[in-house]
Structures are given as structure tokens and as C-alpha cells.
Amino acid sequence: MGVRTAEAYLEGLRDGRAVFFKGERVEDVTAHPDLGVGARHAALDFELAEREAYREMMTCLCPETGETVSRYFVPPASTADLLHRREMVETSTRMGGGVVLLIKEIGTDALFTLSLIARLADQKYGTGYLERVRKYHAYCRDMDLSMAVAQTDVKGDRGKGPSDQAHPDYYVRIVEERSDGIVVRGAKAHTTCAPYVDEILVIPTRAMAEKDRDYAVAFAVPAHAKGLKLIASHFGGTSGSAFHHPVSSRHRLCESLTVFDDVFIPNDRVFLKGEWDFAGAVANTFVQFHRFTAVAYKPPLCDLFIGAAALIADYNGAASASHIREKVTRLITYAETVRALGRAAALSPRVVDGIAIPDPIVTNIAKHYFASGYHTAVSLVQDIAGGLVVTGPSEEDLTSPETKGYVERYLGGRAGVSTEDRLKAFNLIRDLTASDFGGYHELLALHAEGSLEAQKVTIFRDYDIGRCVGLAKEAANIG
Ligand SMILES: Cc1cc2nc3c(=O)[nH]c(=O)nc-3n(C[C@H](O)[C@H](O)[C@H](O)COP(=O)(O)OP(=O)(O)OC[C@H]3O[C@@H](n4cnc5c(N)ncnc54)[C@H](O)[C@@H]3O)c2cc1C
Numbered sequence: 001m002g003v004r005t006a007e008a009y010l011e012g013l014r015d016g017r018a019v020f021f022k023g024e025r026v027e028d029v030t031a032h033p034d035l036g037v038g039a040r041h042a043a044l045d046f047e048l049a050e051r052e053a054y055r056e057m058m059t060c061l062c063p064e065t066g067e068t069v070s071r072y073f074v075p076p077a078s079t080a081d082l083l084h085r086r087e088m089v090e091t092s093t094r095m096g097g098g099v100v101l102l103i104k105e106i107g108t109d110a111l112f113t114l115s116l117i118a119r120l121a122d123q124k125y126g127t128g129y130l131e132r133v134r135k136y137h138a139y140c141r142d143m144d145l146s147m148a149v150a151q152t153d154v155k156g157d158r159g160k161g162p163s164d165q166a167h168p169d170y171y172v173r174i175v176e177e178r179s180d181g182i183v184v185r186g187a188k189a190h191t192t193c194a195p196y197v198d199e200i201l202v203i204p205t206r207a208m209a210e211k212d213r214d215y216a217v218a219f220a221v222p223a224h225a226k227g228l229k230l231i232a233s234h235f236g237g238t239s240g241s242a243f244h245h246p247v248s249s250r251h252r253l254c255e256s257l258t259v260f261d262d263v264f265i266p267n268d269r270v271f272l273k274g275e276w277d278f279a280g281a282v283a284n285t286f287v288q289f290h291r292f293t294a295v296a297y298k299p300p301l302c303d304l305f306i307g308a309a310a311l312i313a314d315y316n317g318a319a320s321a322s323h324i325r326e327k328v329t330r331l332i333t334y335a336e337t338v339r340a341l342g343r344a345a346a347l348s349p350r351v352v353d354g355i356a357i358p359d360p361i362v363t364n365i366a367k368h369y370f371a372s373g374y375h376t377a378v379s380l381v382q383d384i385a386g387g388l389v390v391t392g393p394s395e396e397d398l399t400s401p402e403t404k405g406y407v408e409r410y411l412g413g414r415a416g417v418s419t420e421d422r423l424k425a426f427n428l429i430r431d432l433t434a435s436d437f438g439g440y441h442e443l444l445a446l447h448a449e450g451s452l453e454a455q456k457v458t459i460f461r462d463y464d465i466g467r468c469v470g471l472a473k474e475a476a477n478i479g
Helices: 007-012 035-050 052-058 079-095 107-123 129-143 210-215 274-298 300-317 322-344 360-385 395-399 404-410 419-432 436-447 451-462 465-475
Strands: 018-021 024-026 059-061 068-070 147-150 173-178 183-191 199-202 215-220 230-234 254-266 268-271 350-352 355-357
Touching: 007 035, 018 419, 024 147, 035 350, 035 436, 052 059, 052 079, 052 107, 068 129, 079 268, 079 274, 079 322, 079 355, 107 129, 107 268, 107 274, 107 355, 107 360, 129 210, 147 183, 147 360, 147 451, 173 210, 173 230, 183 199, 183 215, 210 274, 215 254, 254 465, 274 300, 274 322, 274 355, 274 360, 274 451, 300 360, 300 419, 322 360, 360 419, 395 404, 395 419, 404 419, 419 436
Parallel strands: 018 230, 147 199
Antiparallel strands: 018 024, 059 068, 173 183, 183 254, 199 215, 215 268, 230 254, 350 355
16 A cells, blocks of 8 residues: 555544543544644654655655555664664654654554564464564554554552552453453553554553463554543643644644453454563563654754744843853753764664664663753743743734734834744743643653653663673772
8 A cells, every 4th residue: 555645644533433532522533623733743744754855764665565665664673774763753753843743653663562572472372473463563554554552551559560459450451352352441541642543552561470461461453443432631732823822733642541441352463462471571672662762752842942942032132141051051952962862872772583672771861861851941941031931911912902002012022023023932932831732741751651760770770780890899909
């Protein structure tokens, strides 16, 4: 089939899927006033593949079929491939107003993971998963499908494992095994773009014990599957004025509470079924790929912070103040450190079964550095901008004959800058940092791709501390 058009993608979302928004069933996500914004944002992935200027970056000839396919589906095999993949993610996010598209990136992160772990499970249990994963991967690639990943379970009591919870459904589990497939029940939280994809890949969120066997499950399910309910979050977006919300009126993500109300999964879509000792490997390998994706999509928003801060400082007539220059310098350092660490993670990959896995230490340091510095970056932009970010007048005040004159006269800044442009710059900063969308970005920075502690755990676990201890002993003359 090759690559699809944006229209074909949007048409594919009108398939009777059970999406709920603020308690109401949504018949067509693409036509919905709030959700439609995210659907059109996601469609950018297909538009870029169609545009001459981006076609070569976003597509390639499939090494297996010779057809033109989205490049996301071709596993990275080297540093060069990883750097290209990160460039695709960064470029498409920049085109998306600093908001990642995430309808191919995350799904292929999971496909690469499943193929690596399927081989290991097959070797131990003779399960035949690798062949299934390969066929499913080829199906998604050849149909140019969009994918979400539902990894994070709702988890109930965080101090307890899947089988020790107050009720058995806080982690997605197998409730019935049939000769032709399995039936699953439970719910995953925060599934980004679930209302906007063709397929949802479901993988474990943590390592499991033997008693958690029923929870050690990985599979793929079409978004319109019977029994699958997507309760979409209404936070983090707006269908409001483009003047007030210059970015979020055009770009947004949307997460769902993804409910599996006894959903049947045929055997050819099941990639882990009770092999509890591989649940942790799936969970950990996925985040290696996905945090690399994450640190590729973070820099465009950091660039917007630098640009917005420098712009408003100029409009306010404060650009040459030494403390403003120092703060913009810190924003530049923040953005370029995230970008450089993201690139560095591609430099020494581990290649397994022909798939290049980014350096886990550098990837996790990059993600942790970004997440732990994000709120400081927000405060620097807000500090430079001033209070009008949240106290300024509305679009209507700027057009009403009764108020327009006052607004234009009193809210001017540096000579030569129109009041309207100055207000637009404030609106951009509010949208990015002090709105519902801005707050969403703060939580996205902190928790998406795993909370701060998750990165620290990996850094400590994977780092060769022994090498440094050896050096310390040598320096101390300890034999
Ligand atoms: C915007 C956004 C998009 C996301 N997209 C996706 C997606 O597409 N797919 C997906 O699967 N997930 C997604 N996530 C989920 C994300 O990975 C989780 O939010 C993250 O792993 C934290 O899980 P949680 O939200 O359940 O918080 P919790 O796990 O409850 O964490 C809250 C705090 O409690 C701590 N904590 C939790 N358990 C323990 C424990 N046992 N011991 C000690 N401390 C503990 C954590 O370290 C953290 O500080 C997304 C999240 C966000 C915010």
C-alpha cells in the first residue's frame, strides 16, 4: 500500500471506535471541536510524508518490499539511523508547534522492543512470538498505520504488585484463554493519542513475579475493537481563539483512560502470554527506545522558550539588561544540552539482532536533565515576560471601540512595536507556560516516559560503577 495521505488517515479514524469526552460518546473524533484539533495535529505526520521538502526525511524504500514506507517503521541499525530518526522526531515536532505527533514514533519504539524480547521468549519457551511480531510489524508498515502504546497501568496501590491489589483489575490481565486467543480486562492510564490511532499496542509496565503470570501480557488491538473504551482527557487543549492560544488552538495531544472491558485478542496479535519473567525486559527495553524519542521531541519547545523570552524582552525594551541576557543564556544552555545529550545517546548504541538500541545511560541522563530543569526554564521565561502574561486584556478588548484606544495607548512597549504584537507575544508565553496547555506540558515533562526516579534507577543500575571503584582503588594504592 505504501504511505497514506492525511485524508485517508483521518477517514480511518471514523470507524465507530468508542471514544468518550466529558461523559459523552464521540461519534467522529475528527469533527469534534476539542478532539478534532489533536486529530489534525497528528495528521501532520502524513502531510509531511507528502510534502516534497520532507519526503526524503520521512519516507524511504522498504528494504524488504521495495515499497515506499514511513521511515519510522524501518528499525535503526546504526548511529546514523538513530540520528536520522531523532532528526525526524525533532523536525516533525517543530512543525507541530513544539508538540510531538506521536502516532508512529512510540508505536515503532514498542515494535522494536517486542521483536527483541520475542526472540528471547521463543528461545526459552518455544513460543513463536517473533514470527507474529514480524508479521504484525509488516502489516502496520505496509498499511501505514498509526499506533499508540498503552503501557502504564492504573496501578491502584503503588506499594503493591498486580496480584496483591484490592481488586484484580488494577493491571491489565488475561481473564480467559481460548484456543484462538485471549480475553483481557483492566485499564491503562495516560495513553497518548489513543483516540487518533488505528492500533494500540499494549505492553507490561513493570517486572512481574510468577504469581503475576496473568498480568504478563503484550498484544495489539485495533482502536475500534469490541469492548475497548477510550475515555479521553479534556485537559491540555483548547478549541478557543487563535489569538489567545496561538499554539494550543492548532496543536495538542490527548490521553485516554484505556479500558479493556473483556476484549478478545486473536492469537496472531498476542506477543506475551504469561511469560512473567519477560515482562520486566519488555518494560525496560521499551523505555530505552522511548526515552530516546522523548529527548528528540523536547528541544523544539525549548527553542520556543528561547525565542519567546528574547522576543518579549525586546518588545519590553529590556533585551540588553544583563540579567535578561543571563537568563536567555541559561535557556539556550538548557535547550542545547538536551539536544546534545539526545544526539550523544545515538553515538554508542548496542546493536542486538540488527536493531540499534540508544545508549541507556546517556538517554536517561538526557531525559532526567530535561525533566528536572523544565520548571526552572518556565520560570525564566515568565520572569523575563512580566505579569501581563496572565493579566492582559482579551482579544475582544483589542477590538471593542470602547476599550481598544486605552489598550493600544497604555499597553505599548518599546517604540516601534505595535501593542497588538506585544500582546501576541504575551499570549504565546501564556499558552506555552501559564495555561491549561502550559500546565499539561509541565506534567508531560515530569512524568511522560516515566517519572524522575525511573531515570535515576536506570542510570545507577546500568552504569559501570565498578570501573570507577577500580580507578579509586588504584589512586589510593589499594591492592
Ligand atoms: C502527558 C503524559 C503522557 C503520557 N503518555 C503515555 C503513553 O502514551 N503511554 C503510557 O503507557 N504511559 C504514558 N504516560 C504515563 C507515564 O509514563 C506515567 O505518568 C509515569 O510513569 C508515572 O506514572 P503515574 O502517573 O501512574 O504516577 P505514579 O506511578 O503514581 O508516580 C507518582 C510518584 O510516586 C512515585 N512512586 C510510584 N510508585 C512508587 C513506589 N512503588 N515506590 C516509591 N515511589 C513510587 C513516583 O516515583 C512518583 O514520584 C504519560 C504520562 C503523561 C503525564
